[in-house]
Amino acid sequence: xxxxxxxxxxxxxxxxxxxxxxxxxxxxxxxxxxxxxxxxxxxxxxxxxxxxxxxxxxxxxxxxxxxxxxxxxxxxxxxxxxxxxxxxxxxxxxxxxxxxxxxxxxxxxxxxxxxxxxxxxxxxxxxxxxxxxxxxxxxxxxxxxxxxxxxxxxxxxxxxxxxxxxxxxxxxxxxxxxxxxxxxxxxxxxxxxxxxxxxxxxxxxxxxxxxxxxxxxxxxxxxxxxxxxxxxxxxxxxxxxxxxxxxxxxxxxxxxxxxxxxxxxxxxxxxxxxxxxxxxxxxxxxxxxxxxxxxxxxxxxxxxxxxxxxxxxxxxxxxxxxxxxxxxxxxxxxxxx
DNA sequence: AACTACGTCAACCGCATGGCC
DNA sequence: TGGCCATGCGGTTGACGTAGT
Numbered sequence: 001x002x003x004x005x006x007x008x009x010x011x012x013x014x015x016x017x018x019x020x021x022x023x024x025x026x027x028x029x030x031x032x033x034x035x036x037x038x039x040x041x042x043x044x045x046x047x048x049x050x051x052x053x054x055x056x057x058x059x060x061x062x063x064x065x066x067x068x069x070x071x072x073x074x075x076x077x078x079x080x081x082x083x084x085x086x087x088x089x090x091x092x093x094x095x096x097x098x099x100x101x102x103x104x105x106x107x108x109x110x111x112x113x114x115x116x117x118x119x120x121x122x123x124x125x126x127x128x129x130x131x132x133x134x135x136x137x138x139x140x141x142x143x144x145x146x147x148x149x150x151x152x153x154x155x156x157x158x159x160x161x162x163x164x165x166x167x168x169x170x171x172x173x174x175x176x177x178x179x180x181x182x183x184x185x186x187x188x189x190x191x192x193x194x195x196x197x198x199x200x201x202x203x204x205x206x207x208x209x210x211x212x213x214x215x216x217x218x219x220x221x222x223x224x225x226x227x228x229x230x231x232x233x234x235x236x237x238x239x240x241x242x243x244x245x246x247x248x249x250x251x252x253x254x255x256x257x258x259x260x261x262x263x264x265x266x267x268x269x270x271x272x273x274x275x276x277x278x279x280x281x282x283x284x285x286x287x288x289x290x291x292x293x294x295x296x297x298x299x300x301x302x303x304x305x306x307x308x309x310x311x312x313x314x315x316x317x318x319x320x321x322x323x324x325x326x327x328x329x330x331x332x333x334x335x336x337x
Numbered sequence: 338a339a340c341t342a343c344g345t346c347a348a349c350c351g352c353a354t355g356g357c358c
Numbered sequence: 359t360g361g362c363c364a365t366g367c368g369g370t371t372g373a374c375g376t377a378g379t
Contacts, residue, residue: 014349016373038364050364055348058366070345091367103347106368111344118343 013047017056021046025053026061034062059101066099071108079105 017025024046032039034057037050046053060067071079075097082093090102090109097105 016347035365051350051366052348054365059347088368102367107344107346110369115344 011047012041012049014052017060021048022056022061025056028053029057029061034058059103062101064099065101066104071100071104075100076108079108083109 013021025040028036028040028045034054037054037057039050040046040053041048041050048056059065078096079093082089082096086092088106088109090106094100094102094105
């Protein structure tokens with residue numbers, strides 16, 4: 001980023017910080033604490049605005065920051081959960097993620113959103129291959145895609161549907177210690193007051209948030225997620241069960257989807273478009289898009305009708321954000337442990 | 338090798354909020 | 359009570375690195 005402006009008002013410096021400036025800022029914080037940002041400039045210590053100094057400290061110089069390391073699966077899960085709960089309250093969300101700043105969380109979420117928007121916008125033929133997407137999204141140390149070699153065609157031509165039995169459905173609680181997180185304690189309390197509408201015994205039972213507008217177990221094809229998203233299902237995200245294919249969690253996505261719609265093949269699973277769903281139309285505002293939006297809507301519908309073009313692998317989890325969640329019940333802020 | 342698409346990150350901006358006078 | 363100032367927050371932008379074509 002090139003330094004912008006700088007010509008006005010007594011040479012306020014903008015742009016990247018130098019090591020020398022960082023050191024001056026550290027020294028100021030050592031002496032005065034993380035405050036009196038404006039005095040840094042007024043005293044002539046740095047040609048930076050107080051806002052800039054504060055931002056630099058908060059985002060880069062503050063101790064115990066997790067700089068240069070990707071969001072872990074757990075962190076991603078927390079962000080997704082809290083975003084669903086609080087909205088874009090990044091500062092608030094970041095307080096649940098030690099070492100992460102609101103800027104980190106915001107950037108993380110923004111990346112997810114952009115990816116989804118692009119995926120929904122771009123023709124699938126122009127999409128990156130799964131391996132590429134993974135490397136880009138999952139970073140350098142992430143788990144490999146569950147099935148980079150399993151081509152879309154392979155998946156879509158899986159020979160024998162082999163539905164999961166109910167007793168094969170894995171238990172979320174054993175895989176994701178969700179209850180350990182403070183916000184989830186809060187969440188559980190909410191859920192207990194307002195049980196999700198999914199039927200007991202359904203694979204979705206307890207997974208879908210209250211008032212989920214899922215048309216039903218949907219007919220998208222679900223393969224192992226190629227991204228690094230380790231986000232686990234949680235009560236407020238209607239489709240969050242789809243995150244479960246992340247190999248980093250050693251979870252087979254098949255366990256989280258409608259077993260009757262599953263097709264297994266080569267360690268991956270996808271949903272066969274359910275016959276009974278083929279006649280259904282998505283609810284108005286499906287994916288937050290107008291029904292006239294052929295570009296996007298067409299893809300989704302084609303998947304529902306069995307057009308062999310869309311897998312869950314192709315659909316980023318963030319598309320679930322387009323589901324309009326019912327307004328959360330007024331909740332007191334969760335207390336940190 | 339050049340180009341393109343994409344992800345990541347740092348830093349800016351405008352607005353909101355709260356404290357002080 | 360209203361204005362000023364410092365700080366906090368969320369949105370946005372643009373540089374840069376990486377990987378695929």
